[in-house]
Amino acid sequence: MYNSGKIIIGIIIFLVLATFPFWFNRGVAQAPPKLEVGTQEKQCVESTPFMKANHMKLLVDWRDYVVRDGKREYTSTTGKKFDMSLQNTCMKCHTQKTKFCDRCHDYVEVAPTCWDCHIAPVEPGQAQQAKALRSSN
């Protein structure tokens, strides 16, 4: 007895699962999102490669300094001083969360908890929407 039918079904299931990323993408290589930095500044609080890899860690450190130790001033490796504030420092340059933070986070499925407490700045497009919403009420 060979059970060919069951084995073929098994092989098909294996092939479907094993090649999932191939057929799910349908041969389209979506280019990684372009981030709109939103500022003319040449340098963030630290170098770009450092920020790319470690911004989450920096933000958590800032939170701890401010909330737990009451310290507000950050001195960067270049010696420049910054106010440790997500809304007043980071978002001053990166004004558009949806076109900066979210694009990358969505692309690699990261769910930061910043916005559990902080309120994202209102962005140009959103401001008009909000206005329209208010007047319609």
Add this chain to the structure above:
Amino acid sequence: MNAWSSLFASLFAVIGLVIIALLGVAPAVGLGTLFGVVIPYVAIAVFVIGIVVRILQWAKAPVPFRIPTTCGQAKSLPWIKADNLESPYNIWGVIGRMFLEVVLFRSLFRNTRAEVADGAVVRYASAKWLWLGGILFHYSLLTIVVRHIRFFVEPIPSFVALLSSADGFFEILVPTIFLTDIAFVLAASYLFFRRVFIPHMRYISLANDYFPLFLILGIGITGILMRNVWKVDLLAVKELAMGLFSFHPTVPPGIGSIFFVHLFLVSVLLAYFPFSKLLHAPGVFLSPTRNMANNNRMVRHINPWNYPVKVHTYEEYENDFREKMKEAGIPVEKE
């Protein structure tokens, strides 16, 4: 070869693989395309085709006899309670038994340990650690593989996000520690150390056992390092992965070497799979002692190569003994 030489041969082999990858993608050598595109493609092809070929090879051999190992009461008289999971008598029982075996490692859960004491006494102790280690290892691995889908496809299916958030539920550190990362390393280490410290395990272990363990531990450790220590640009990593999976391969600049080590070890594991004991994954489905119903006397099983054999017929038998049979008053065919 003794146990230690198998162990160290495997360890050095995996260290060698790490060094090869590091050298290969070093700027001076610049084999990024080889390690980022060519080898992964070859590995995936070998993995998929190799497994299918192996299954077909198994499938080509028939199951001439129905030989389930029965671990419970068979179906017999209506008032005797039959155990359809341990001694299945129909297809549902077989499906149930296979489900328990594949998903919950039923047989391993039975495990006991025999201890011999002086005075010729043997005792049996429960020994569920192997089961627990096995379950943790395999389910962590599965979760980790599914989590990786976030790098492979766009848009990302919602179950991946759900799984990741459950896995990182405790939000310890940033980025979150995944529980399965810890469980995976612990379980794989347990599977390794039991081979080293339990004398009879050390005795039976081959390089074939240590090598995949080291390989998979190497993959886990490089992965964790990449996430928490030597971080890499995930945008570029996903670009590379998406390139592979959409047949538009590309190696974006600026990805740390650790990523290529990780990818190379994964590639080796995939390519090694169809030639190794890792075949237990597809093989368990084809094990005749588990995937057959114990309905032997109810439903006839056909052996495709059943051939006639030489037998001693009744006629020959009576020819041998006719006179004696008649004397003893046993009826005979020919007087």
Add this chain to the structure above:
Amino acid sequence: MSLEHLPKPEELVKEDVLTPPESPWMDTPTVFKPGTYSFPTAAKNLKYLGMPNPREWSPTDKDWKLPDNWKEIVLDGIRERLLKYRSFRVFMDICVRCGACADKCHFYIGSGDPKNMPVLRAELLRSVYRKDFTALGKIFGQLAGARELTYDVIKEWFYYFYQCTECRRCSVFCPYGIDTAEITMMGRELLHLLGLGINWAMEPVANCYRTGNHLGIPPHGLIDMWEFMVDDIEDITGVKVGLPVNKKGAEILFVTPSGDYFADPGTYTCMGYLMLFHELGLDYTWSTYASEGGNFGLFTSHEMIKRLNAKIYAEAKRLGVKYIIGGECGHMWRVMHQYMDTMNGPADFLEEPVSPITGTKFENCKTTKMVHITEFTSDLIKHGKLKLDKSRNDKTITTFHDSCNPARAAGILEEPRYILRNVVDNFHEMPENTIREQTFCCAGGAGLGNDENIEMRMRGGFPRGNAVRHVVDKHQVNRLTCMCAIDRATLSALCEYWAPDVTVGGIHELVANAMIMTGEHERTVDLRGEPLIPEEDEDV
């Protein structure tokens, strides 16, 4: 060899028995120590069966007189079997050496020889498979767990494939269901291609082929033995039971292992069948041609199973019976349950079995048309068809030994227990790790129950002996009941060594003791001729 030559039980198996040796198993040579191996097949038996390379030789010889192309024969044999048995191919490929099987083998627990771990027993063959049939093995050799097939490997196979009783206990614990019985069967088939087998298996095979039974009893000899039992029964009960032999047109053909015709305590079980069938007025017959239910072909090769088994259906057809009932036997029931219909069926000339006494349809036997005697008897008891006086078994405090094959290859667990509970008052189970699907072998099955192998039998019998001793201490058990003829022979020696004062017997012996027969006189002795009430009790 005999039991007296063995050290005392507590000297035989010591605390450190399971500590593995220093030398790696591939480099450890095989030593044929007297008492731990079986003598090879006599040339006349191989010749009679038409099997290869008949000659006189001994395992302790340097030269085993193998054919010149022995290596080619074995490798071709492996190749052929890989294509014919999915079990073999899959089991060669998927073992991960997790070690769960290791201390499940009675021979490993009792001998501590690492090659008796089921995983290593399989590796003996698997290492050769890797070398010649897998890519990694060809390239990496020992690094991939592969090794060359050498003369010494053949010797090692002979030693260790005849140190496995094919009991399948390891297969219960294996996460992939790898069955060492299957591996051992392949190993033995390969050895037989070179003329390597053991006489205690092959002499019965040759006998069975010629006379219809393992013991080589000719038809008139069988009549003598059965008539002797009929006389004994008349002495004990006052009832003269019928003895239908080779009776054409009988409703049922009864087949049981020949060991029970011949030697105590099996004979008492056989008397039990005669009494039961007589009391029921069953229209049945014994057969001198199909006078063996057992099938040592199972311990030889698949082809030999079929060659010996063929007579069962052939005789049923010749006699024109409706169906077959099979007696208490272990490996016989693996053959009847898992092989017979496939090999020698379809049995379309028989009818679906129905009990003529209760009208019960044995639906579980509807294609093979062969009913296990405990299925038949438990159905009788359930329907109240037997008058039973349990008190006649009062001096018997029994436990039940599940025989490997009925338990792990057929799932017959409750029927014997149901019968036992109805015929004896004192029934105590052994510990749960040692019964039902986890039952431990008698260590004398699969052709190994011979005298020259006595040390290995007692070592392998250690777990079973230990469990018996446990219930002796706890419940004063004095009888080990089993439903297997090999058990009745080998467990007797095992108990003598590991649990003295425990006797061994079959289920139907106890049934017949308890069964009140029509027209019987008052019984004072049991089937063994021993007083129903022990004499010392009368003194009190």
